[in-house]
Amino acid sequence: MDATHQTMRCGVAGLTPPSVVQLSPDHRWRGANLRSEKVRPTLAKIEEHRLKLASDKSPLATGDLGVAGIFDEGCSISDAVGVSKKKMNAEHLFSYTVLTEAKCCVETGTNVGISSSYIAAAMNAAGPDWQLHTLESSPYRIRLARDCTRI
Numbered sequence: 001m002d003a004t005h006q007t008m009r010c011g012v013a014g015l016t017p018p019s020v021v022q023l024s025p026d027h028r029w030r031g032a033n034l035r036s037e038k039v040r041p042t043l044a045k046i047e048e049h050r051l052k053l054a055s056d057k058s059p060l061a062t063g064d065l066g067v068a069g070i071f072d073e074g075c076s077i078s079d080a081v082g083v084s085k086k087k088m089n090a091e092h093l094f095s096y097t098v099l100t101e102a103k104c105c106v107e108t109g110t111n112v113g114i115s116s117s118y119i120a121a122a123m124n125a126a127g128p129d130w131q132l133h134t135l136e137s138s139p140y141r142i143r144l145a146r147d148c149t150r151i
């Protein structure tokens with residue numbers, strides 16, 4: 001792990017993003033950028049899905065999956081998606097994932113799967129051999145994330 005990669009990891013963690021992103025000398029751009037025809041339809045579908053969830057005022061925890069998560073009480077589906085990374089930050093996450101050529105990512109806090117879907121789209125655009133491990137305590141958020149990550 002060189003200094004360049006450490007800087008980029010800080011950006012992903014939500015700290016001050018680097019103003020200059022240096023690529024390692026052997027970096028290979030795989031065409032998986034935000035404007036690529038290969039990924040644009042997928043990212044558009046994620047955003048359509050976000051809008052659909054944002055308009056859903058029904059309760060998140062419906063009781064059928066057992067005990068609600070610690071943040072689920074009194075929360076609607078719309079409230080839940082409201083804490084997901086906004087489009088611009090999710091696009092940064094996508095770009096960092098592409099630039100680091102990540103093949104395996106761990107996300108702490110899936111929520112409804114918006115950022116998970118951006119990370120997955122970035123790794124998937126570079127090839128089929130990747131893994132995303134994402135952790136979430138709420139079964140109700142996991143159910144929604146399953147729908148989102150099927151996009």
Ligand SMILES: C[S@@+](CC[C@H](N)C(=O)[O-])C[C@H]1O[C@@H](n2cnc3c(N)ncnc32)[C@H](O)[C@@H]1O
Pocket residue numbers: 069070071083084085108109110111112113114115116135136137138141
């Ligand atoms: C800010 S949200 C994550 C947003 C998501 N990464 C996105 O941008 O779409 C944080 C999530 O972490 C979950 N969470 C908080 N504490 C947790 C814990 N101890 N174990 C597992 N999940 C946890 C919450 O339920 C919540 O869904």
